[in-house]
Amino acid sequence: xxxxxxxxxxxxxxxxxxxxxxxxxxxxxxxxxxxxxxxxxxxxxxxxxxxxxxxxxxxxxxxxxxxxxxxxxxxxxxxxxxxxxxxxxxxxxxxxxxxxxxxxxxxxxxxxxxxxxxxxxxxxxxxxxxxxxxxxxxxxxxxxxxxxxxxxxxxxxxxxxxxxxxxxxxxxxxxxxxxxxxxxxxxxxxxxxxxxxxxxxxxxxxxxxxxxxxxxxxxxxxxxxxxxxxxxxxxxxxxxxxxxxxxxxxxxxxxxxxxxxxxxxxxxxxxxxxxxxxxxxxxxxxxxxxxxxxxxxxxxxxxxxxxxxxxxxxxxxxxxxxxxxxxxxxxxx
Numbered sequence: 001x002x003x004x005x006x007x008x009x010x011x012x013x014x015x016x017x018x019x020x021x022x023x024x025x026x027x028x029x030x031x032x033x034x035x036x037x038x039x040x041x042x043x044x045x046x047x048x049x050x051x052x053x054x055x056x057x058x059x060x061x062x063x064x065x066x067x068x069x070x071x072x073x074x075x076x077x078x079x080x081x082x083x084x085x086x087x088x089x090x091x092x093x094x095x096x097x098x099x100x101x102x103x104x105x106x107x108x109x110x111x112x113x114x115x116x117x118x119x120x121x122x123x124x125x126x127x128x129x130x131x132x133x134x135x136x137x138x139x140x141x142x143x144x145x146x147x148x149x150x151x152x153x154x155x156x157x158x159x160x161x162x163x164x165x166x167x168x169x170x171x172x173x174x175x176x177x178x179x180x181x182x183x184x185x186x187x188x189x190x191x192x193x194x195x196x197x198x199x200x201x202x203x204x205x206x207x208x209x210x211x212x213x214x215x216x217x218x219x220x221x222x223x224x225x226x227x228x229x230x231x232x233x234x235x236x237x238x239x240x241x242x243x244x245x246x247x248x249x250x251x252x253x254x255x256x257x258x259x260x261x262x263x264x265x266x267x268x269x270x271x272x273x274x275x276x277x278x279x280x281x282x283x284x285x286x287x288x289x290x291x292x293x294x295x296x297x298x299x300x301x302x303x304x305x306x307x308x309x310x311x312x313x314x315x316x317x318x319x320x321x322x323x324x325x326x327x328x329x330x331x332x333x
Contacts, residue, residue, distance in 0.1 A: 008124070009035045009055060013045040013077075014062045014089070019112060023060060023089065026117035042068035042076070049080045056084050058124050061106075063090040071104070078105035083135055085127035089115065107131060154247040156183070160204065163187040175249065177224030191221045193228065221247070281311040281318070 008031055014020040020038060027034045037056070039045035042065050049056070059081055063070055077086055085107035092098070098109040107127035110119065148155055154172035156165055168183045176183075176191065192200050196219070203217060221231045234246040288308050295301045 004031045004121070005033075006031070007033060007035060008057045009037070010124075011037045011039060011045065011048055011056045011059045013039045013042070013059065013065065015040045015065055016062070019062065019089075022115075023120070026115070026120045029117040030121040041065050042073060045077070046080060049084075056081075057128055058107075059084055059086045061086055061088050063088060063092060071100070074101055074104050074106060083131070085131040087123055087127055148244075151246075154249075156245050156247075158188060158245060163189060163204070172247070175223075176221070182224075191223075193220055193222055196220060218250075281314040284308075284311045285315070 008027075010027065012020055012023055014023065024036060027036065037048055039048055045059070045061075049059075059077065061073070061077055063073060065073060068076065074086075074088070086105070087108045087110060088098075088101055088106050089110050089112055091112050093111060093113075101109050107130060108123045110123060148167075149169045151169055152171055154169065154175050156168040156172055158165055164187050165183045168180055172183065173180055178186070188200065188204075189197050200219070216232060216234050219231055219233055221229050223229065229249050229251045232248045232250050234248075235244075285308055288304050288311070292301055292304050292308070295304065
């Protein structure tokens with residue numbers, strides 16, 4: 001009694017009419033409406049597989065075709081069916097050949113004499129799911145490769161035991177100045193200043209004990225030209241002997257922050273000067289002005305005016321010093 005209502009598109013490559021009829025009957029026992037395409041030889045199978053008219057879920061392959069047989073047939077069929085599981089149905093009872101067939105890329109190897117409707121159905125289901133999982137894994141690896149190699153950030157893979165570079169992306173080569181071949185002959189120690197190597201080894205050994213974690217460190221790296229750069233490195237640990245590292249050069253960022261901090265210190269000093277040093281001559285001037293207005297004696301007025309001029313000159317000198325501090329110019333002349 002057919003129970004599986006999914007539409008399966010199945011290519012049966014079989015030159016024996018009796019065997020084809022048997023396989024067809026087996027399929028209808030468990031699949032309600034299989035779409036079956038029959039190819040009597042390799043050429044017919046190739047035509048069906050290379051046309052856009054048919055998209056197959058599985059290929060059932062007999063190994064004794066009039067125009068191709070055995071290992072050569074398997075190799076050519078697997079090449080044609082890169083994303084389609086191939087299940088071999090054969091009368092060959094050679095166990096070693098069956099094992100070899102699996103190593104050549106077929107999904108399953110079933111003997112016709114032992115074939116049942118249930119064993120065929122299970123093989124189709126398992127093979128299709130396995131092929132789907134494999135395809136998803138390959139796609140994941142492809143995407144990882146693209147993310148890794150085309151990332152604008154320097155990235156590399158290292159061996160956690162030897163610290164050797166296993167792979168580096170284009171951004172790493174461009175940023176550090178070493179060729180890819182040079183990197184693959186180096187270790188992480190080669191891009192660290194000698195005085196930082198003990199701490200580097202300690203960090204790696206400690207972080208190696210933590211699986212499924214991401215660690216971030218601020219370190220100093222050395223480029224091929226000898227320049228030292230500040231780098232934020234992100235280690236991704238997966239419980240294996242290698243890890244992925246993303247290295248972000250933050251030298252300019254740190255220099256910018258340092259410049260801001262220095263400027264803030266200058267502003268604090270200027271603020272103190274304004275609130276304390278400037279107040280003294282300004283207070284004297286403000287105090288002398290009403291005294292000058294009320295004074296009757298000419299000599300006394302001239303003396304007080306001299307005090308005003310001196311205080312004004314003092315105030316001018318203070319302002320010059322403030323300007324010099326704000327611009328970084330020490331010349332106050």
